[in-house]
Amino acid sequence: MTNNDINYYLQENIQVWDKLDKDQKNDLIDSSMINCYQKGENLHGKESGCIGTLFVMKGRLRVYILSDEGKEITLYRLYKNESCVLSASCVLASINFDVFIDAEENTEVLMINSAVVSQVMQKNLDFECYIYKLTTERFSDVMWAMQQILFRGIDERVATVLWDASIHSDDDLITLTHETIAKDIGSAREVVSRMLKYFESEGIVTLYRKGIKIKNRKKLRAMIN
Amino acid sequence: MTNNDINYYLQENIQVWDKLDKDQKNDLIDSSMINCYQKGENLHGKESGCIGTLFVMKGRLRVYILSDEGKEITLYRLYKNESCVLSASCVLASINFDVFIDAEENTEVLMINSAVVSQVMQKNLDFECYIYKLTTERFSDVMWAMQQILFRGIDERVATVLWDASIHSDDDLITLTHETIAKDIGSAREVVSRMLKYFESEGIVTLYRKGIKIKNRKKLRAMIN
Known part of the structure; x- marks a missing residue:
């Protein structure tokens, strides 16, 4: 330059x-x-x-x-x-x-x-x-x-991290690791993994090895606030 | 004025x-x-x-x-x-x-x-x-x-609040309630009361109805960091 x-x-x-x-x-x-x-x-x-x-x-x-x-x-x-x-x-x-x-x-x-x-x-x-x-x-x-x-519940905090990341993602695929999300919200990786499995069971996300794909943005948004 | x-x-x-x-x-x-x-x-x-x-x-x-x-x-x-x-x-x-x-x-x-x-x-x-x-x-x-x-332990946090308050007190008598200290450190009143009783048993403070008297400044200071 x-x-x-x-x-x-x-x-x-x-x-x-x-x-x-x-x-x-x-x-x-x-x-x-x-x-x-x-x-x-x-x-x-x-x-x-x-x-x-x-x-x-x-x-x-x-x-x-x-x-x-x-x-x-x-x-x-x-x-x-x-x-x-x-x-x-x-x-x-x-x-x-x-x-x-x-x-x-x-x-x-x-x-x-x-x-x-x-x-x-x-x-x-x-x-x-x-x-x-x-x-x-x-x-x-x-x-x-x-x-x-x-102040906020773990579910809402994880949802907020996913939502914020999705704004900067073109294809709704979020490449944050569970570890990174845990650090973001000041919690443990296990807690986040459990919550993400729950989100998957609710049809909100699909979990891949390389990241988290958002399946239902509306449902995700509804978890925040 | x-x-x-x-x-x-x-x-x-x-x-x-x-x-x-x-x-x-x-x-x-x-x-x-x-x-x-x-x-x-x-x-x-x-x-x-x-x-x-x-x-x-x-x-x-x-x-x-x-x-x-x-x-x-x-x-x-x-x-x-x-x-x-x-x-x-x-x-x-x-x-x-x-x-x-x-x-x-x-x-x-x-x-x-x-x-x-x-x-x-x-x-x-x-x-x-x-x-x-x-x-x-x-x-x-x-x-x-x-x-x-x-990041810090309850004992250290309570000691820090007492130490800071003592700087603004003339007679080492601190008029903060246990409730107020608990709010300061983001903990429960019961936890703080227990910790203060422990401090008293260690000869660091004396607990009165109207406040907390610091008996041993050196020991209190040593609890911080």
């Missing part, structure tokens, strides 16, 4: 791009890198520090927290052209928690160096405000994840 | 006050109200809509979420001179969850009308950025609460 391509991509995906001056634009472009990750690869963890602000150019990322005992809770997923500021949490003085980020498909990421993001934030109030706004958006996602885990 | 007093209070407590022009300052001052709430009173709920941006002038507020079945999870507390933007979530387009706010003591609140906050945010980028920053700070608090609930 040339600097021109990066310029074009950032212009399309950073809402306040026009408010940056030429030097600020060039600083962001020059410190951008394209990185590719294999499906399943971890690209941010407790020890990776502040890797930078991310944009998903292709593929899908999962952002989650991890306990000392290895329990995972999915906070949200990032799809094409979505950005993640929590991977550059060092630029946000008030964010003092660490997230983990894995590639769920082969994923291409544009990464802007966090020191440069931080510098441009200090120089340009529009850009600073933009970064804080992005963070606030994720706040809602996280609250949603938290309420799912704390 | 006169408009002059309000002016002085806002100047002290809104970091970007000097960046506002005279009209913007006057709009905020004119739309400010002082409200008093009794201990235990609810000042924001699902139906109260967008009451405004709050500053605690005296007392203490508890911010929490509530499930359909009435289960509560404490997100954070607001002490003197702390502000809450989630009570004016309508000014933040990306915040789409509702919080509940109760007074935990007799509490005096300065409340700025949310429509006016919204107007000033649109006119003044410094102020907009300031509001988003305040929101981002609470994001960290909420993540902390979430990790407490999801």
Whole structure:
């Protein structure tokens, strides 16, 4: 990818791009890198520090927290052209928690160096405000994840995960594993497998080795709320 | 309280006050109200809509979420001179969850009308950025609460609540009820009472009708992490 391509991509995906001056634009472009990750690869963890602000150019990322005992809770997923500021949490003085980020498909990421993001934030109030706004958006996602885990029944939670995944699927075939769904809803794989068998017996899904096919969208939708 | 007093209070407590022009300052001052709430009173709920941006002038507020079945999870507390933007979530387009706010003591609140906050945010980028920053700070608090609930043992969680409360207490006497502690940690009152009795048997606290007295701070501290 040339600097021109990066310029074009950032212009399309950073809402306040026009408010940056030429030097600020060039600083962001020059410190951008394209990185590719294999499906399943971890690209941010407790020890990776502040890797930078991310944009998903292709593929899908999962952002989650991890306990000392290895329990995972999915906070949200990032799809094409979505950005993640929590991977550059060092630029946000008030964010003092660490997230983990894995590639769920082969994923291409544009990464802007966090020191440069931080510098441009200090120089340009529009850009600073933009970064804080992005963070606030994720706040809602996280609250949603938290309420799912704390308050709702397993059946509804599994149905919600399938429904959300189906929106991003062309053929109603969902390639999430039972393990992944269990992590998403903060439950055990066995519990999810049991629930999916129940869904199958109800004619809502068909279970294949390679994934879960939704057979009856209406019935699935009816399980949510 | 006169408009002059309000002016002085806002100047002290809104970091970007000097960046506002005279009209913007006057709009905020004119739309400010002082409200008093009794201990235990609810000042924001699902139906109260967008009451405004709050500053605690005296007392203490508890911010929490509530499930359909009435289960509560404490997100954070607001002490003197702390502000809450989630009570004016309508000014933040990306915040789409509702919080509940109760007074935990007799509490005096300065409340700025949310429509006016919204107007000033649109006119003044410094102020907009300031509001988003305040929101981002609470994001960290909420993540902390979430990790407490999801990942840690009951003993550690109860000890953490006592420790935090003791920081704001002059005489090591903590007036939280077992019920309140249970809500804080997302557990049942019985579980907390049992744990407190265990703490008493260990010489860490003494239990009175009116509260919990910390006897051994060092031992209490050692239970956390």
